[in-house]
Amino acid sequence: MNTATHISWADLARIKKAAKAAQTLPDLSYMQRLDALAASEFGVRHFHELQKRHEQKVAAHVEMRGGAHFCRYCDFTFSDFDKADRKQHTDLHHCFEEAESVMGFHPLGYKERESLKRAGHEQLMSEHGVTRRQGALQVILAHYDRSLMRAIEGNRWARHPYFLEYLPGALAVSTIWNADVLQSLVREFGERPGVIAKGDTDWPSDVTRQSRSDAGKLESMTMRQGLIAAWKASALLPVG
Numbered sequence: 001m002n003t004a005t006h007i008s009w010a011d012l013a014r015i016k017k018a019a020k021a022a023q024t025l026p027d028l029s030y031m032q033r034l035d036a037l038a039a040s041e042f043g044v045r046h047f048h049e050l051q052k053r054h055e056q057k058v059a060a061h062v063e064m065r066g067g068a069h070f071c072r073y074c075d076f077t078f079s080d081f082d083k084a085d086r087k088q089h090t091d092l093h094h095c096f097e098e099a100e101s102v103m104g105f106h107p108l109g110y111k112e113r114e115s116l117k118r119a120g121h122e123q124l125m126s127e128h129g130v131t132r133r134q135g136a137l138q139v140i141l142a143h144y145d146r147s148l149m150r151a152i153e154g155n156r157w158a159r160h161p162y163f164l165e166y167l168p169g170a171l172a173v174s175t176i177w178n179a180d181v182l183q184s185l186v187r188e189f190g191e192r193p194g195v196i197a198k199g200d201t202d203w204p205s206d207v208t209r210q211s212r213s214d215a216g217k218l219e220s221m222t223m224r225q226g227l228i229a230a231w232k233a234s235a236l237l238p239v240g
C-alpha cells in the first residue's frame with residue numbers, strides 16, 4: 001500500500017484509468033471502483049479524499065505576492081478567486097507535474113535562472129578554462145530551462161529535448177563572447193545549426209527531439225545536477 005501523503009495528478013489519473021477498465025472489479029460501479037482502488041492503494045476511504053490531498057499539495061505551493069496569488073512550482077501569477085484563472089493554474093500545474101514525472105526534473109523558475117546565468121557569466125571571466133567551460137554551460141542551462149518552461153506552458157514539452165540534445169543547437173547560435181570556450185564546447189558536444197533561430201534560445205515548437213533513450217536522459221540529468229550544484233555552492237559564498 002502506498003501511504004504517501006502527496007498525491008500527484010498522475011496518481012489520480014492512473015486510478016481513474018484503472019477504474020474505467022471494466023475487467024477490474026466488474027460488479028462495482030465506476031465510483032465504487034474508484035473508492036476501492038483508492039482504498040487498496042492509498043489506504044483512504046474514498047477517492048474524494050485523494051482528490052482533497054492532491055488539492056492540498058497544489059495549494060502548498062501557492063502564496064500571496066503583491067496582492068496576487070503566486071505558485072512557486074509553476075512560477076505563475078494568477079487570482080485564485082477568479083474561476084477561469086484558478087482553472088488555468090490547475091491545468092498548468094498538472095502539466096508541470098506530468099512533465100516532471102516523465103522528464104525526471106523540474107525547470108528552474110525565473111529568479112533562479114537569472115541567478116544561475118549571473119553565476120555563469122561571472123565564471124566566464126575566470127582565467128581557468130575548466131571554470132569558463134562550466135560558466136558557459138550554466139548560461140546555456142538557464143536558457144534551456146526557460147525554453148523547457150515555455151514548452152510546458154504550451155503543453156508541447158514531450159517534443160522538447162533533454163539538455164545534451166539541446167546543446168549543439170544552442171551552441172550554433174550562441175552569443176557567448178569567449179571564442180575559445182565556444183570552440184571547445186562545439187568540439188565536445190557538436191554543433192547543429194538551423195534548429196534554434198538566431199537571436200533566440202528557445203527550442204522551436206515544430207522540431208521534435210530525436211533522442212528517446214534513457215542514456216541521453218540520464219547523462220543530461222547528471223550534467224544538469226552538476227551545474228546546478230556548482231551554482232548553488234558558488235551562490236553560498238560571501239559576496240566581495
Ligand SMILES: [Zn+2]
Pocket residue numbers: 061071072073074075076089092093
Ligand atoms: Zn502551480
